[in-house]
Amino acid sequence: MITPAIPKSWYLPSKPHKFCPGCGHGIVLKALGEVIDELEIQDKTVFGCDIGCSLLSWNFFACDSTQTHHGRTTPVMVGIKRARPELITIGYMGDGGGYSIGSQHLLNSAVRNEKVTLILVNNTNYGMTGGQMAPTTLPGQKTETTPYGRDPEKTGYPTKGPEFLAELTPEGAYIARATVSKYKQLKRFLKNALRNQMEGNGFSFVEVLSTCPTNWRTNAQQTWHFLEEEMEPVFPVGELKSPFGKGGDK
C-alpha cells in the first residue's frame, strides 16, 4: 500500500484536521505544505488566518502562525512584513473575508504592491456561519440568505477577485486562480506566489476554487460537478499576471 507523504511542514499533533468531509481546504493546505517544504521556508514563514472556515488552519502547519478577525489577515500580514521583511508571510482567507468584509485591505495592499502572499479559498458561500451568500455566490445559487437563489438584480454578480487585482497591481505582482480539481496546477501557482514574495517582486495572490458539500448539500458526484461545471465557467482558472512569464514558472 502506498501511503501519501505528509508534508514536513505540517503540524502533526493537529491531525487529522477538522475540516468537513469533502471540503477543499485540506487539498489547498496539502499543496501549500508541499510548496513550503520544496522552497525550504518553513522556519521563516509566518502563516496568518481569518476567522471563518479558514481559521481551522490556525495550527495546521509547523510554522509560526497567528489568528485574527474576519477580513483582517491582510493588514496583520502587511504589518509583520513591513516590520520584518526577511520573513515570508502567508495570509489565508475565505471569499467573505477577502472580497467582502476585508475587501478594502485586499484592494489597497494590492495597489501598494505589498510583498505578502495571500491565498483566498472560494467556495461560493460563508461556510462557518452556516452557508450564507458570499460575494462569489453564483447567480441562481441557493444559500441561507438567498433561499430562492441569488438574484443579480438585487445582489449583483459574483466578485471576480483575480481579475480586478490584476488590473490594480503594478508590474511585479503575481495574480492567479487555481482549483482544487487541478492539483499540479494549484501547486505550481502557489509556488509561484511564494517565489514571487521571496524574490521581492511584489504582491502575490492566488484564489483557489474549492468545495463545500456541507452547505451546498451535495453528494460527492454533485460536489465535483458544481466545482468543474458550474464554478469554473464563471471563474476561469489560470495565471492572470506573472513576473515569470509564460513557461517561466516551470
Add this chain to the structure above:
Amino acid sequence: MLKVVEETKKAFLTGNETIAWAALAAGADIMFGYPITPQNEVMHYWTRLAPKYGRDFLQTEDEISAGFTVCGAVQAGKKAFTATAGPGNVLMQEPFGMAEAMRLPIFAVIQQRGGPSSGTVVYSQQEVALTTYGGNGEGFRIVYSTATHQEIYDYTIKGFNVAWKYRWPTFLLGDGYQAKMREPLEMYDPEERGIKLEPTYPLVGLPGKIGEDREPQHLCNIYSLEEELYDVVTRLAAEYEKIVPELIEWQEHSCEDADIIILTHGIVSRAADDAVKALRAQGIKAGYFRPITLRPYPAQQLREAIAKSGAKKLLIAESSYGQFERLTKQEIYGETIKIETLYMPGVGIVDYDIINKVKSVL
C-alpha cells in the same frame, strides 16, 4: 542607534509634534496611521523625522488597517504605534480588542475630538468610555490622561515602556487642545535620565529551526469552548489586577481639610488646579484630585482623599456628559459623599467655570 535628543533641551512645540519626538526617543520603529483631525500632525512630524533615524511609516487604507498592522508589527517584535481620534478610535476598537485578548504591546495616541459621530474636529473628553472600556472586552488596557506637553513627552516614552513590560495595549489619551496648542517642555534622552528602554521580542518569526531548536508558535485569538475562553479571560483578569498597584498614578493637593474636592482629568485638571488656588485665596476650602491613569483607576487613593478630608462634596468637571463621572462612580461605589457635576461636552472648561459651580453648590 542615532541619538534623537543629545542633551536635555527646552523646546516650544505642539502636542502632536511632541508625540513624534517622544516616540523617536522611546525607540519606536514604525508608525501606521490614517488621517483624522486633530492627530494629523503626529504623522506629519513622524514622516519628516523618522527616515533620519532609520524609522518607518505606512499610511494605511483606514483605521482598522492601521490598528491591525500595528498588531502585526508588534507580533513581529517591533515597537509600533498609531494615533487617531473620534470615529477613527471607534474603528480601532476592533484591533485594540485583539491586542487585549492576545496581550499585544501596542501603543496608541488618542487625541479626543467632539462627538457623537463626526462631532467636531476641535476638542472634547468624550472618548473616555471608548478608550478605557471600548470593544467587546473587559477593559484590560492602560490609559494615561495627560494634561501638559511635558506629560505628553514623558508618558509617550513611558507608554511604550509599559506596553512592552506588561504587554497590555497602552494609550495616551490627549485631546484637540493638547494636540494643537504650543507650549514649552523639556526634551531629554530617556536613558540619560536612567529610564531604561524596555527591550522588544517577537511572538512570531522566532530564530531557530522548527522541530530541532524550537516548537512552532501558534497564537490563538478564538476558542472553541466556553470553558476555554473562561479560563483565558479569568487568567487575563488576574494578571491585569496583579499589576494595578504598580501602574496607578494620580495627583492630589489641598485635600486634607477640604470641604469640596474637585475631580478632573486631562487638560481640565489645569483649570481645576487654578480654581482650587483661587478658591483657597478666597477662603473656600477646595481640594484637587486628578487620576493620571484612567485605567487602572486610582480608586483607593480617591477613597482615602475623601476619607481624610471629611469633604461633604465631590465636584466632577469634564468636557463630556458624564463619562468620567460614570467611570468614577463605579470605582468608588459605596461612598456617601454628595457628587456634583459640571458637564461641558465638547467645550473647554476654564477656572471660573469651576469656581462659579463650586460657589453655587457650597
